[in-house]
Amino acid sequence: MSQERQLTTALAEAAATAGHAPSVHNTQPWRWRVLPEALELRTVPDRRLSATDPEGRLLAISCGAALQHARVALAAEGWRAVVQRMPDPGDPELLARLTDLSRTTADPDAMRMVQCMSVRHTDRRPVSDEPVPTAAIGEITRAVTAEGCRLQILNQDQVLELAATAGRADTVEAEDQELRAELAYWTSQAGSGTGLPPEVLPDQPPQTTVPGRDFGRPGSLPVGPGHDRAAAYALLHGDEDEPDSWLRAGEALSAAWLTATRLGVSVVPLSAVVEVPATRQTLRQMLAGIGYPYIVLRLGIADPAVAGPPHTPRLPADQVVDTSAVRDELS
Numbered sequence: 001m002s003q004e005r006q007l008t009t010a011l012a013e014a015a016a017t018a019g020h021a022p023s024v025h026n027t028q029p030w031r032w033r034v035l036p037e038a039l040e041l042r043t044v045p046d047r048r049l050s051a052t053d054p055e056g057r058l059l060a061i062s063c064g065a066a067l068q069h070a071r072v073a074l075a076a077e078g079w080r081a082v083v084q085r086m087p088d089p090g091d092p093e094l095l096a097r098l099t100d101l102s103r104t105t106a107d108p109d110a111m112r113m114v115q116c117m118s119v120r121h122t123d124r125r126p127v128s129d130e131p132v133p134t135a136a137i138g139e140i141t142r143a144v145t146a147e148g149c150r151l152q153i154l155n156q157d158q159v160l161e162l163a164a165t166a167g168r169a170d171t172v173e174a175e176d177q178e179l180r181a182e183l184a185y186w187t188s189q190a191g192s193g194t195g196l197p198p199e200v201l202p203d204q205p206p207q208t209t210v211p212g213r214d215f216g217r218p219g220s221l222p223v224g225p226g227h228d229r230a231a232a233y234a235l236l237h238g239d240e241d242e243p244d245s246w247l248r249a250g251e252a253l254s255a256a257w258l259t260a261t262r263l264g265v266s267v268v269p270l271s272a273v274v275e276v277p278a279t280r281q282t283l284r285q286m287l288a289g290i291g292y293p294y295i296v297l298r299l300g301i302a303d304p305a306v307a308g309p310p311h312t313p314r315l316p317a318d319q320v321v322d323t324s325a326v327r328d329e330l331s
């Protein structure tokens, strides 16, 4: 196979692999364009949560997670890429371009991460009574730092404050008709390849220290009697509150989550507290002004006696990866 053909194949495969990335309400708000010597990541405005996420913070975080997946998939196949984030100020939907691709040795760590991509999932049920080992917390934190963000593990008082803050965010969101309608839409997309099917949503509110998102309807995932007392809560944050820093936050979220998956640590993102401006401000105060909050993470060890939830569906690759510019090379 010629080097050009190898490259376009690797780009198309990396974009398809990025489909495993997590996204808010499983909106998968991204589209990839494979070019002869580059890969472009664009947002899909139709899949933006206009009521929940008017600024596009969670959209950019979701797309950042997909970007990190694609970067790792390329590294696993032995390709080095230069990443241009927000490369064109006149085209804000173009979030990133992977360019200047060159051959290198396949990275074994990246290969392991790629294996974790298809295993990683969100399990909203309580975790076991086993605390997350300190060494695992350290590795997850380092994965975040390597992506240019920070992870603050909350102390007991801060967790209680977070619990109260999450409760306030829930109340605000429950009273917002538009937001409820948006949630109802994304929890009733059966068969579309997007959204949250009932099988992944708890059949009753799980007993957690910090309330999880109220999805407005019970799912069919059985929740046992456990409580997630042993879970750790962490705040992913960084220096800026701008679209390119949200993109990086998504890359950091993805790196942290894949690292956690490799270490057997379950992650649940909690974003309602950053969606509501007043509670986002409370989180900012918890950071004592040293940064801007991007998302909260619950870290825990899943109960080994309980099978994981089913996988949340994804859009087929041909709906998210545009290969029309390289069709001849791929055929």
Ligand SMILES: Cc1cc2nc3c(=O)[nH]c(=O)nc-3n(C[C@H](O)[C@H](O)[C@H](O)COP(=O)(O)O)c2cc1C
Pocket: 020, 021, 022, 023, 024, 025, 026, 058, 059, 061, 062, 065, 120, 121, 122, 123, 124, 195, 196, 212, 213, 268, 269, 270, 271, 272, 295, 311, 312
């Ligand atoms: C930016 C972002 C915000 C999220 N917010 C929440 C949340 O508040 N509550 C929740 O239960 N899951 C949340 N999730 C998890 C998604 O719902 C989940 O990733 C998506 O449905 C795909 O499922 P999977 O992670 O099992 O592949 C969030 C994910 C991302 C990337």
